[in-house]
Amino acid sequence: MGMIHIILVAASMSYHVFMRPDRAYIKMVRYGVQALFLLLTVHIGYRFFAFLQHFTTPGNPFVERPHAVDAFLPIAGFMSFKYALFTGIVEPFHPAGLVMFTAIVAVSVLVKKGFCGWICPVGTLSQYVWMAGERIFGRNFRMERFTDGSFRSLKYILMAFFLLFIGFAMAPNMMLLFFISDYYMIADVKTMLFFTNISTLSLWVIGVIGILSLLYKNVWCRYLCPYGALLGLLSRWSPARIERTxxxxxxxxxxxxxxPSLIDVEKQEAIRSAECFGCLTCVASCPAPGALDVTITSGRRRSILHPALFPVVLLGIFYLIIGAAMMLGIWRSQIPYEEYVRVLSGM
Ligand code: SF4
Ligand code: SF4
Known part of the structure; x- marks a missing residue:
């Protein structure tokens, strides 16, 4: 009886939260999902640090390497993706990088640039900084149209560089040489050392980006992130979009x-901008029932997706791909313990 009562109360609460005409709760759902992924990232970072300590500082117990750390190697993920496409072989050192790259691209093609708006910890931190700036200065500033457009081209230039270098210039046999190098084997370690032993120049660059992010929304994502630039372009084919009636x-x-992406939603019927990261803030803010919806278009069929289902679909696709890869054995790094001892003990 007690359990049935709990289920009924939960169902009634869910109904009142998710079916109420105002959709302000979506913002809270997104903040919650973002915070969870940020905590997960911190946890992964901490475990990886403990894993490294075992090899570099005597006396530290062995901690298993969190394979999800390969998510921080997007360039390696892109290279593995191309290598797997051309050779049918998954490189065995950082396979989770390939899986993450595939999952993130798939999410962007299917449900907008939703990875940036809901999962990416850098996007979340960026958002926290501009929110803090909004509190401090009472508002965020907006660049003049031409300056904004010129700065936005920076991320596309960076993206074009990586696409040309890895996508076209680098042949699979060149990649193989890179994959078997010690540098590649501990690319994750190098990435961590970049932050733990940060240089003065990098600190200055991060500091400047941080200060600018207090003033302007999403400086890193909007102007500099080549990964986001690629995902934004791919998201233009997404069957999911925001539509205004x-x-x-x-x-x-x-x-x-x-x-937050400074899109003039009110003036458009369908948001096709590569800057839209599916945060649904517009839908959450709209007071007019039926004016703004998330739609899924397939051929001539157009259906409305309840906004509460958007994160369910997004996270569902993301974890379905990761789960399928794990089941196929494409997740765990095959670097032997002895190799880590060889490469890391002198560091
Ligand atoms: S258009 Fe809507 S969903 Fe897209 S970024 Fe702007 S507020 Fe978010
Ligand atoms: S009614 Fe909704 S869609 Fe129309 S301008 Fe207001 S918020 Fe935008």
Missing amino acids: EQACTHCGACSRNC
Whole structure:
């Protein structure tokens, strides 16, 4: 009896939260998902640090390497992706990098740049900084259109460099030479050392980006991240998008005012911008029922997706790919313990 009562209360609460006409709760759901992924990232980083300590500082117990740390090697993931496409072979040192790259690309193609808006810890930190800036200065600033456009081209230039270098210039046999090098084997360690032994120049660069992020929204994501640039371009083919219905819209402007990607939602019927990261802030802010929806278009069929289901679909695709890869044995690094002892003991 007690269990049935709990289920009924939970069902009734879910109904009141998810079916109420105002959709402000979506913002809270997203903040919660982002915070969880940020905590997960910290946890993975901590475990990887403990794993390293075992090899570099005598007396530290062995901690198993968290394979998800390969998510921080997007370039390696891209290289493995191309290598697997051309040779049918999954490189065995950082296979989780390939899996993460595939999952992130798949999410972007299917449900907008949702990885950036819901999962990426860098996007979340960036958001916390501009929110802090909003509190301190009472608002965030906006660059003049031409300056904004010019700075935005930076991330596309960086993206083009990686695409040209890895996608076209680097042949699979060149990649193989890189894959068997000690440098590649501990690419994850090098990435961690970049942050733990940070140079003065890198600290200055991060500091400047941090200060600019207090003033302007999402400076790293909007102007500099080549990964986000690629995902944004791919997301233009996504069947999921935000659509505005003119008949229901009261032109209150709340959607455009609140969009963290500075998209003028109020003036568009369908958001096709590569900057839209599916955060649903516009949908959450819209006071007019039926004016803004998440839609899924397939051929001539167009259906409305309940906004509460958007993160379910997004996380479902993400974890389905990771789960399938794990079941196929494409997740765990095959680097032997002795190799870590050889390469890391002198560091
Ligand atoms: S258009 Fe809507 S979903 Fe896209 S970034 Fe702006 S607020 Fe988020
Ligand atoms: S928030 Fe809704 S009602 Fe207001 S302008 Fe945007 S779509 Fe129209």
